Amino acid sequence: MDFQLSEDQRALVDSAHKFAVQKLAPGYRAGDKSGRVDRAMVKAMGDMGFLGPELPEAYGGMGVDCVTSGLLLEQIAYGDFNMSYVNLLTSLCGQIISTHAQEFLKARWLKPILAGDKLVAIALTEPSAGSDAARLKLKAVRDGEHFVINGEKTSISLADQCDVAVVFARTGTEADGAKGISAFLVPMDLPGLTRTAFDDVGTRAVGRGSIFFDNVRVPADHMLGGEGKGFIQVMQGFDYSRALIGIQCMGVARASLDESWEYAKTRETFGLPIIERQGVSFPLAEGETHLEALRWHCLRTLWLKDNNQAHSAEAAMCKWWGPKLACEIIHQCLLTHGHGGYASDYAFAQRYRDVLGLQIGDGTANIMKMIIAREKSGMRLT
Numbered sequence: 001m002d003f004q005l006s007e008d009q010r011a012l013v014d015s016a017h018k019f020a021v022q023k024l025a026p027g028y029r030a031g032d033k034s035g036r037v038d039r040a041m042v043k044a045m046g047d048m049g050f051l052g053p054e055l056p057e058a059y060g061g062m063g064v065d066c067v068t069s070g071l072l073l074e075q076i077a078y079g080d081f082n083m084s085y086v087n088l089l090t091s092l093c094g095q096i097i098s099t100h101a102q103e104f105l106k107a108r109w110l111k112p113i114l115a116g117d118k119l120v121a122i123a124l125t126e127p128s129a130g131s132d133a134a135r136l137k138l139k140a141v142r143d144g145e146h147f148v149i150n151g152e153k154t155s156i157s158l159a160d161q162c163d164v165a166v167v168f169a170r171t172g173t174e175a176d177g178a179k180g181i182s183a184f185l186v187p188m189d190l191p192g193l194t195r196t197a198f199d200d201v202g203t204r205a206v207g208r209g210s211i212f213f214d215n216v217r218v219p220a221d222h223m224l225g226g227e228g229k230g231f232i233q234v235m236q237g238f239d240y241s242r243a244l245i246g247i248q249c250m251g252v253a254r255a256s257l258d259e260s261w262e263y264a265k266t267r268e269t270f271g272l273p274i275i276e277r278q279g280v281s282f283p284l285a286e287g288e289t290h291l292e293a294l295r296w297h298c299l300r301t302l303w304l305k306d307n308n309q310a311h312s313a314e315a316a317m318c319k320w321w322g323p324k325l326a327c328e329i330i331h332q333c334l335l336t337h338g339h340g341g342y343a344s345d346y347a348f349a350q351r352y353r354d355v356l357g358l359q360i361g362d363g364t365a366n367i368m369k370m371i372i373a374r375e376k377s378g379m380r381l382t
Contacts, residue, residue: 009068016050016072020079028080031205032350035197037119037161038205042086046116050076051087052094059098059106060114066240066302070247074295077251081354082205084248085157086119092241093120093166096233097185100225105185109164121162123153123186123211124234130155131367133168134178134231138213140169145220147171147184149213155361159209160197163188167211168230176228183230185222192216202353208361238363239315240305245358246318247298249326252351253291256333259346260284263337280336287329294321313375320368323358330355 005013027038045051046060054069055061069091077084090113097110097120112118129135138151149169156165164187172180188195193216197209225233261284264275274280298318304311334341334348341348359365374380 005071009071012053012064012068013071013075015048016075017078019044019048019050020075020077024076024079024083028082028347029344029350031080031082033204035204035207037083037086037158039119041080041083042119043116045076045083045086046114051116052090052114054091055094055098055110055114059110061094065306066243067299067306070244070299070302073244074247074251074254077248078255081248081252081351082203084251085203085206088241088244088248089120089122089157090114091244092237093122095240096166096183096224096237100183100229100233101185102221105222109185113164118163119158119161121156121158121165122234123156123159123165123167125153125155127152127154131364133234134181135174136168136170136181137174138167138169140171140182140184140218142171142220143217146217147220147223149184149186149216149218152210152212154210155198155208156211157203157206157208157361159211160195160207165211166224168234171227178231179228181230182227183224183233184218185224186216186218190216190218200357202350202355202357239312240302241362242315242319242368243298243301243305243311245362246294246301246322249322249355249358250291250295250298252355253287253326253329256330256348256351257284257287257291260333260336267338274336283332284336287332290325291329294318294325298322313372316363316368316371316375319363320365323355324365326355327352327359 023044024041031037049062050072053062053064053072054066057063073084073087076087094110094113097106113120124133126136126138128137138149138153140147140149164185167184167186168181169184170180171182192214194212195209197207200208264280265273267274301311301314301318304314330348330352337346
């Protein structure tokens with residue numbers, strides 16, 4: 001196995017790290033207060049090629065492998081976890097659009113999304129269908145050259161900020177289950193479409209909310225892929241995004257550990273730097289160990305995707321362990337900083353709140369463990 005980065009990868013990672021530290025990190029707490037992502041910074045990420053870098057160059061991507069895309073996402077999360085959500089959603093939705101959309105839609109939407117001019121969201125979850133995503137009720141009924149969509153999507157990241165969304169709706173009957181679900185690329189300015197925002201504990205800059213469809217007419221040529229194929233498309237996409245989520249969480253954990261090592265070298269008690277105390281250095285050493293183990297697992301999972309090998313179980317491991325481990329590391333780093341770490345002068349509390357949401361969204365830990373158990377046992381467990 002070759003664990004060395006190529007010169008091109010190293011150059012991209014270094015540029016992303018510099019951008020994250022110099023441009024993104026200073027605005028991290030501001031986004032928590034404003035409840036909006038910084039569109040100027042989104043545009044800057046697009047200009048740098050950090051949005052959907054694995055997507056084809058013809059649409060504004062760099063055509064790099066998924067491992068490289070993960071390494072770049074890790075650096076963006078190092079500076080601003082919320083802004084890294086834009087990278088994550090661009091890669092997840094961008095692959096669906098790139099693979100399944102008609103060419104005119106790719107030109108109209110994929111190019112500006114990768115350029116940082118437009119924001120994209122994925123609308124899957126519903127009030128009665130979260131983990132059980134095959135039970136969607138949002139209805140899309142064919143009417144000539146359009147589909148008329150009615151219903152609600154909820155818990156959607158960037159719900160009230162996105163310009164377009166990949167929306168999953170039922171074009172068949174509920175008895176069809178997953179086979180009756182189709183995907184559409186829906187502009188958010190269509191008549192009959194309204195949105196609300198939630199008051200969440202964390203990831204306030206990204207924001208979650210609901211999207212309501214009241215006889216929204218979507219052109220039939222905005223369907224992504226074949227009718228009834230939407231569920232398959234999103235499940236395949238989640239294998240990729242789950243690995244990205246794992247390494248995204250490791251980016252913010254890495255930033256917290258870096259700050260804590262530096263602090264422990266300068267903070268003195270009883271005449272010695274606290275780094276000399278095993279009660280301080282050992283928990284940080286444990287964090288380093290666990291971070292490295294999960295980080296390399298995430299990169300291996302992305303390597304499996306690059307090499308067209310099965311990686312559903314591996315991706316589920318990234319997804320359930322990543323947010324949990326990041327929260328544990330951030331918690332320890334806050335404690336390392338003592339009473340000062342509990343204040344808003346440091347970013348630990350916000351980081352903890354932001355990462356915590358990923359223990360729920362995009363698949364809970366128990367759902368991920370069920371996927372792993374199914375893959376490893378070869379049985380359909382419940």
